[in-house]
Amino acid sequence: MLWFSLLTVLLILALLAILHRVEWHGTHATDHRHHPLAVSLEKKEAQLKVKTHVLTQTEVAFYHELYRQLPKTYHIFPQMRLADVVETAKGQKLQATLNRTIQKHLDFVICSPEMRPLVVIEINGRSHTDPRQQARDVQKREICAAAGLPLVSVPVGSVFAYEVSTIISTYHL
Numbered sequence: 001m002l003w004f005s006l007l008t009v010l011l012i013l014a015l016l017a018i019l020h021r022v023e024w025h026g027t028h029a030t031d032h033r034h035h036p037l038a039v040s041l042e043k044k045e046a047q048l049k050v051k052t053h054v055l056t057q058t059e060v061a062f063y064h065e066l067y068r069q070l071p072k073t074y075h076i077f078p079q080m081r082l083a084d085v086v087e088t089a090k091g092q093k094l095q096a097t098l099n100r101t102i103q104k105h106l107d108f109v110i111c112s113p114e115m116r117p118l119v120v121i122e123i124n125g126r127s128h129t130d131p132r133q134q135a136r137d138v139q140k141r142e143i144c145a146a147a148g149l150p151l152v153s154v155p156v157g158s159v160f161a162y163e164v165s166t167i168i169s170t171y172h173l
Contacts, residue, residue: 054079058156059107062123065160066108074118074173075111082140085109085117086147104136106151110173119171120144125156 055063055078066076082104108121122140127133137153144151150171154163167173 056123056125058125059123062121062154062160062164063108065164066110066121069161069164069168070110070173073113075113075115077109077111078107079105080109081105082143085120086143086149104140106140110167110171117149118173119167120149120151121167122151122153123156124153 053060059078063076063078070076085106106120107123109117110119110121111117120140122137124137141151152167154160
């Protein structure tokens with residue numbers, strides 16, 4: 001009789017485990033076909049792919065030079081959104097003005113060991129001669145200045161070793 005009771009309990013536990021697995025791995029957890037976003041993405045699936053690089057060759061070269069010279073207590077963040085670095089003070093009505101620009105990316109942000117943004121670096125290549133890009137650059141510069149965050153522009157073609165050492169000495173990094 002004890003064996004029969006024990007066998008019954010084990011069968012019930014096995015059945016519950018199977019039911020839980022079917023529910024969890026069925027349409028609820030891993031079958032994303034029923035999610036509204038997934039349906040819209042299925043049509044675009046062929047259009048999406050992982051980028052081969054997240055930085056340009058120039059940005060990679062600058063990053064390596066920055067990493068080589070910057071004391072290791074500091075942190076280098078490439079391609080951060082401006083919104084991740086500055087914010088409006090509570091009660092300010094600047095948010096509407098910032099919304100268009102705040103989503104723009106900054107080439108590099110150097111942060112303190114405590115992760116406080118210290119310096120923003122923009123690498124200025126040919127695209128920065130475009131009037132629309134220049135207007136965006138002015139907006140970024142003005143926002144960073146208003147927040148008290150220095151923004152340094154480094155022209156493509158300059159000697160990165162010199163530019164990095166100048167940034168380090170200017171901002172006491």
